[in-house]
Structure formats: C-alpha cells, structure tokens
Amino acid sequence: MNPFLELGIRHEVVNAISELGFEKPSPIQEKAIPVLLTGNDDFVGLAQTGTGKTAAFGLPLFELLDFSQKHPQALILCPTRELCLQIARDIEKYAKNIDNVQVVAVYGGANISDQLRQIRRGVQIVVATPGRMLDIINRKAIDFSNVKYVVLDEADEMLNMGFQEDINNILSETPEEKKTWLFSATMPREVRRIAQKYMTDPVEMTVGTKNTGNANIEHNYYLIRAKDKYAAFKRIVDSTPDIFGIVFCRTKIETQEIAESLIKDGYNADALHGDLSQQQRDKVMKRYRDRSLQLLIATDVAARGIDVNDVTHVINFSLPDEVENYTHRSGRTARAGKTGVSLSLVNIKELSKIRHIEKIIGKPFEKKDVPQGSEVCETKLLSIVNKIQNVEVNDKQIDPFLPAILGHLQDLSKEDIIKRFASLEFNKFLEYYKHAPDLNINAKDIRGDRPERGERGDRRERAGSKGYTRLFMNLGSVDEFSRGDMLGFICNTTKISGKSIGKIDLKGVFTFFEVEDAEVNKVFEGFKDVDFNGRQVRVEVSGDGGNRGGERRGRSYGGDRRSSGDRNGRGGDRRTSGGRDRRSGGDSGFRDFSGKRQASKARY
Template sequence: MNPFLELGIRHEVVNAITEMGFETPSPIQEKAIPVLLTGNDDFVGLAQTGTGKTAAFGLPLLELIDFTQKHPQALILCPTRELCLQISKDVEKFTKYLDNVNVVAVYGGANISDQLRQIRRGVQIVVATPGRMLDIINRKAIDFTKVQYVVLDEADEMLNMGFQEDINNILSETPDTKKTWLFSATMPREVRRIAQKYMTNPVELTVGTKNAGNANIEHQYYLIRAKDKYAAFKRIVDFYPEIFGIVFCRTKIETQEIAEALVKDGYNADSLHGDLSQQQRDKVMKRYRERNLQLLIATDVAARGIDVNDVTHVINFSLPDEVENYTHRSGRTARAGKTGISLSLVNVKEQSKIRHIEKIIGKSFERKQVPQGPEVCEKQLLAMIDKVNKVEVNQEQISPFLPAIMENMEHLSKEEIITRFASLEFNRFLEYYRNAPDLNMEAREGRNEERGERRDRSSSKGYTRLFMNLGSVDEFSRGEMLGFICNTAKISGKSIGKIDLKGVFTFFEVEDAEVENIFNNFKDVDFNGRQVRIEVSGDGRSEGRGGRSRGGDRNNRGGDRRERRSGSGSRDRKDSGGFRDFSGKRQYSKSRY
C-alpha cells in the first residue's frame, strides 16, 4: 500500500503526487500529516528548508477544505514572491485530479487587478506575501471571516525581513477559532512569541535539532588572507567545474562588485540584491533556474525563499552576522535528500565565528586547503574529458562534415588528436595557473597580518580614506591607479596618501582639503562602461557623511551604509539612499592609464 495512503491522503491526491515523484514521506511529512489531518490543533513544525514542508501542510489542507464552497478557507503566508509562486504551483499540482479547486497566489510586483479578479471569482486557498496581502485587506477586497486554517511558512524568515507588524495585522482579520500552523527552520525568540500570542497549546514537532543544519550538508572553511579572498574564491570555483552555486555576500555593494568582477573574468554569474527591480530579479532567477547561470551572487534578504533544486555549493564569501542566517544560507543546498557543500572564506579573526556557528548548529567544519594550480588544471582537464564521453552525437547532422574532418586530421595519430583536443581548454588553465602562489595561510601568520591590516585601515592624520569600486581586476597597478585618480580629479600626486589596491575595489587616502575635488570630479565618470563610485570609508567600514540607506534589504542595515556618494543620480531607489545611475558620464578606458 502507498505510504501516503496509509497517512490518510485520498487516492486522487496520492496519484497526483506520485506523478510528481513522491514515493515515501519525508520525516516532517510523516510526523506532521497525521497531526494536521485531525484539524483540531495549532501546530509548530521545525525543519530545515528543502525537507518537504509544502506537502506537509498542503496535503492535509486538501483533506480538510470543502471545495464546494467558494470562500477563502485557508491562508498561507510566506516571505517572498518566489516562495509564494512555488507553493501555489505545488498545491495546484497536488490537486490535479480534484475538481473545483481554486488557488490564488497574491504577491507584490504583479498586477494587483488580476489578483483581485481571481479572488472575486472564488477561491478556497490563498497563498500570499504579507505586504501584498495587507494591501488587499485594506481595500476590503477579501473576506477572511470564514478562514479555518492559517499557515505561516518560513516564519523566521518573515520576521527577519521585518514583516511582524504585517503578520499581526493580517491575523487580526481572521477568526479566533481558526487553527494556526507555523513552519520554521529555526526557533528564535520572535517566532516563539508569535506561537505564544496566536496559538493555544500547539503541538510542536522538530525534525533534527533546533537551529541545526541539514545532515546532508558538508560544512567547510578556507583560511586565507583578506587580500586573497577573491583570488581564492575563483580558484575554488575552478576546482569544481560542475559547480552550480549560490554565493552569499554581506552587502549589496559587495554583491554587485563580485558579480561584475566574475563576469569580467569570464564566469557565468549574476547578482541578486535589493536594488534590483522585480523585472530584473525575475530575469536573473529565470536564468538561474534554467541553469543558464552557474553562480548566483546574493545578499541574505534577496535570497529569501529561493528554492532551486540541485544547488551543489553554497559559498559564504562573507560570513553572516547572525547564525540563523548561516543556517538559511546552507539550507539552499542538499534539498530533498540530496547532498551539498557549504563553504566559507575566512581570515584569522573570523575563525572564532566559525567555532560559534559550530556550537549552535551542532556540526563541525572541516578546514580545507585552497587548491594549488596543478590540482585545478587536473580537475578541469578531467571534467572536459568527462564531457566528451557524455556528449550526445547528432550523427545525421554531423555526417556531411565528417569526410572533410577526417581528411584534415588523417596525418594525426589517435593519441595526437586526443592530446591536441584536450589542450584546447587545458592550455588556458595551464597558462593562468602557471606559477600560481599558495593562497593558504597559517594561524600565526594570519594574526600578524591582521594586526598589520588593522593598522593600515586607519587614515593618516590630515587625510580622508576613500573607497573606489575599481581594483586590480580592472588591470590597475598602484601607479596606474594614482594616475587615474590625479588625472580625473585634477589634483597633484602629492595630495594622495596610501593606496590599498584590492581585487574589485580600492581604498585610497586624499588630503582633507582635496576631498570635495574628488567627489566633484568623479561624479560623472564612467570607466569601461561601469559607473565609478567614490565613497567615504572609515576603519574598513562605511562612515557617516550623509543619510543612512533605508531601502532594499531590510536586515542589511549597517553593512550597506556607503553614505557619501559622488554625484547626483537620475534614477534613485524608491527609498532614500542607495545606488544611482548617472547620466552624461565621462568615458574612460584602461588604455588611457
């Protein structure tokens, strides 16, 4: 007998989910479905993302709802548009062999009139993001007085994104007699408070350990110098030719910079952050889901609710400030019972953070060595040979060309053909990694370097330390960067102090009296098609010379406060602060310096 039938799910639904590939219930489904099918209790389910929570609450709802009625009976709240669409599509697939089922997805970034029209036609299940749901409630366009079940999915993420007030307002529109089902990967105090406020003696089930990561994830870290982070990151990516990963950065600036640098270096990458429009976000996610992107560079908030199968690696380019965010990050891989790797790039002073995360999630990190050049070359060569073995040959279309190909190669032996073919790709990596340095570091060496780096970060007396979004990846040497700054700002080289050239950005000192000249003369500058940004920096962080950025990623405050920006923009973010798109820019190219 089918195990889902034994749990109490009707034949029509079981037939539908069997076609979707469901064979046996996941642990959260096996534990939650029998409890929820009674419809008598509030419920708290703690399980990692990717463990099948949608079916855990979706299948019981289909047994409890009366589909002869056309009013809302179930409301499912989730943090992001992507997750909202995913849940609604999954529930619709579950109901393939049921009649008169109406599911509406309600989310921002789409035409609200279309969503209102669907609601007016009659709906039993509403899947919504909090912001758009509240908009519809305020329009008096939906009646929740007969709602029997409210599901809060990814509750911790909704709270992290600042939706607590919206959730409170939405729940106040629902009957006191409803049952509330809360699903979360972690159980911070805020989630516990919601459970206490809106639930009565809830049944609580935990799959795994609270705040713990997926058991199928390997946790690794690489100890490197801060200045080598980008180079080490690229080398690790090259070492995994089939990587399909999400790269997490702390700030939107870092996200955009890393993505731009990767594209410039020939990698298939793009960024996802809070300054993107919904249309831009959809385009990036479509490319990633279709695997037309190999690396998605994202901030924590922008990646909320992303559910993409077969992510092989989660890379923490920067460690998160909160341990809960590390759990959410790593949970993007090893979904649906598969395995994955979560790796972190850290310097010596961040090792204590790794130890703290280990204690919280109950998992040990493995210290890994950044691969050496020959190891990367070997991996790339073997990956290419593997592709050759697996390539699908279209015999019919290639046949007309084979005689000419054979004639051109008849003077070569089999071994020579194989060697030359392999060298086409291998030579590129061999040349790139020729004499490649060892990027690994030891703890003692790291402590000395970090102390020196901290000393370097403070501005000299009489100078202001500035940030620029150009670096060594733009093929600048320190001398060339000095020339670029002086020629653009029309100031003497004597006015420039220390220049700290990094991979994708540069810190430089300028005499206090020349700061305004820097900002004024860089406000319309475009370098090789990229907007040049100059920002005040202090102690390696952004410092207050202007208003705080309040838009975009809600819990990214503090990391993205590049307050003083050169120029004025023609296209600002909807909220104050943020990136600006400059018009009438002066054009520069590397050939000039």
C-alpha cells in the same frame, strides 16, 4: 499500501503526488500530517528548508476544506514572491485530481488587478506575502471571516524581513476560532512570541534539533588571507567543474562587485540583491533555474524563499552576522534528501565565528586546503577529457562533414589532435595558474598579521581607476539594465574583453563605466551608430576625466553635443539641490544631473 494512504491522505491526492515522485513521507510530513488532519490543534513544526513542509501542511488542507464553497478558508503567509509562487504551484499540482480547488497567489511586483479578479471569482486557498496581502485587506477586497486555517511558512524569515506588524494586522482580520499552523527552520524569540500570542496549547514537533542544519550537508571552511579571498574562491570554482551554487555576500555592493568580476573572468554568474527591479530579479532567477547561470551571487534578504533544485554548493564569500542566517544559507543545498556542500572563506579573525556556528548547529566544520594551481589544472583537464568522452555523437549529421575534417587533420598524429582539442579550453588555465602561489595559511603562521585589512583594497585594485578612462552612457537602470547586463551590452557591442572594463556605476537614466585607456577608441567606434529601443546610444568621456583620457574630453558618439556642453557647464557648480558639497566623488558635473531625474528622462 502506499504510506501516504496510511497517513490518511485520500486516493486522488496520493495518485497526484505519486506522479510527482513522492514515494514515502519525509520526517516532517510523517510527524505533522496525522496531527494536522484532525483539524483540532494549533501546530508548530520546526524543520529545515527543503524537507517537504509544503506537502506537510498542504495535503491535510484537502481533507479539511469544503471545495463546494468559493470563499477563502485557508490563508498561507510566506516571506517572498518566489516561495509564494512555489507553494501555490505545488498545491495546484497536489490537487489536480480534485474538482473545484481554487488557489490564488498574492504577492508584490505583479499586477494587483489580476489578483483581485481571481479573488472575486472565488478561492478557497490564498497564498500570500504579507505586504501585498495587507494592501488587499486595506482595499476591503477580501473577506477572511470564514478562514479556518492560517499557515505561517518560513516564520523566522518573515520576522527577519520586518513583517511582524504586517502579520499582526493580517491575523487580526481572521476569526478567533481559526487554527494556526507555524512552520520555521529556527525558533528565535520572535517566533516563540508569535506562537504564544496566537496559539492555544500548540502541538510542537521538531525534525532534527532546533536551529541545526540539514544532516546531508557537508560543512567546510578555507583559511586564507582576506586579500586572497577572490583568488581562492576562483580556484575552488575552477576545481569543481560541475558546481551549481549560490554565493552569499554581506552587502549589495559586494554582491554586485563579485558578480561583475566573475563575468569579466568568463564565468556564468549574475547578482541578486535588493536594488534589482522585480523584472530584473525574475530574469536572473529564470536564467539560474534554467542553469544558464552556474553561480548566483546573492545577499541574505534577496535569496530568501529561493527554491531551486540540485544546488550543489552554498559558498559563504562573507560569513553572515547571525547564526540563523547561516542555517538558512546552507539549507539552499541538499534539498529533498539530496547531499550538498556549504563552504566558507574565512580569515584568522573569523575562526571564532566558525567555532560558534559549529556549537549552534551541532556539526563540525572540516578545514579544507585551497587547491594549488597544478591541482586546478589537472582537474580542469580531466573535466575536458570527460566531456569529450561522454559527448553524444550524431553520426547522421556529422558524417557529411567528416571528409573535410579528416582532410584538415591528416597531417596530425592522434596525440597532436588530442593535445589541440584539450588546449582549446585549457590554455587559459595553464597561463593563469602558471605561477600561482599557495593561498593557504595556518592560524599560527599569521598571528599578529592583519589579513582582513586588504579585503576592500583588493576589490579596489581589481576595479581601480589607474590606467582607466571614465565614460558616460545615456542608458541606465530605467532601461532594465543590471550592472551585469550593462557589462555584457558593452562587451557585445564593442567586442572588447570584460577584463578591460573597470567599475560600472549604474544610475537611473545613465551609467558611468571605466575602460582601459588603450580600449577607449574601440568603445567609441563600437557605439558609433547604435540604437537601443529606438533611442540613439550616446557614449562620451565623463566630466571628471582629469589626466586619464583628458585628451578625449568632449568626444562623444550619438546625441546632441550641446547637451554635453550643458552638463560640463553645470559641472563647475558643485552645489546640489540639498545644499551639500559632493566634491569627494570627483564627478560633480553628473551628480547634479542625477538630481534632475524628470528632465533627464525627457531628454533621453
């Protein structure tokens, strides 16, 4: 007998989930489903992300709700748009063999009119993010008087994101006699307070130990000097050819800088942070889910609710401030019973934080060595050999071209051919790692040193201004560019390497970017007759050129030269609309321009 049937789930649902690959209940499902099926108790379930919580609360709802009625009977609140959509999709899949089940996903960043239309047509299950749900409640567009069950999924994350007041206001619209089911990965005081306020003698179940991580995750750390962090990170990535990871940074700026550096260095990477529009965020996530991206660089807030299968590694480029955030980060890998690796790049002063995290999650970290240059080269070479060995050959399509290929290669021995094919991808690694130093350190070797001081300076050096010319372009974030998109646009248009591009400063309707002095003319020539969405792209030297590229001041392509003169003229006035002196940035002529957003839009 199917184990889900033994738990009390009806045949139609079991048949649907069996097609999705459900063979036996996960621990949280096995514990929670029998209790929730009674419909008599409030419930608190503690389990890590990726352990099957959606099915744990979703499957019992099919037994408890009356699908002949078309009013909301269950409300599921979750922290992010991605998780909201994921839960709604999963419930619809579970219900494919049941008639009249209506589910609506309510979240910000999408057309509210479409969501209101779905609600008016009639729904039984509403899956929502707190902000958009409160908006719809305030419009008097939904009636929760018949809601029997409220699910708070990822409750700790919702509270971390500041939704406490929204949750209170939403729950106040639901009946007193409803049952509340709370699911969370950790149990901080704020979550405990919600349980005390809205629940009566809840049944509490824990899978694992509170606040601990997934048992299938391997926790490693690398002890390095702060100034070597990026170089060490690249070595780890290069020595793990099949990595499909999420890289966590502490700030939006760090996230963007790391992503840009990786793109310049030829990696499939992009950033996910709070400054992205919903459309940009969706585009990045689609590329990541499609595995067009190998590395997703993210902040803690931006990554909440991400549910992507088969993430092999979580990389803590910077350790989080809160231990709970480490648990959430590492929970992005080893989902659905699979294994994964959570690794952290730390300097000597952060060792105490590693020890603290070990105590909280109840698992030891293993110290790993950053691979030596020769080890990286060997791993990379073997990866190339494996690709050649495992490539699928379509004899029918390749046979017509074989005579020509063999003719070109007839003077080469088998060994020469192998060397040349391997060298196509391998030469750049040999060159890069030829004189690679040892990046590993021991705690006793650097006592008294201050490794962390070099961290910010190291990033400045990678994207510094010496030897670069600062340019202006009349495209910006309103044109749906992220900084990664802009880097790709510049490189594709001008045919110059990403390594020749320095800092990219993306504004609303324009962008500043730095280019190596030797490549400036290529940029001008590349953008000579370029249109973007019917608008001519204009590139010119920024008004703060100084000695760098100063001889090119005023040179531009596209647009009206008079507008350039207007900006340069205003550049002499360092006042802003707020009366503040902004000379420290050195580009006051354009900062004044950014304050006049509406006029800028009209001109571009």
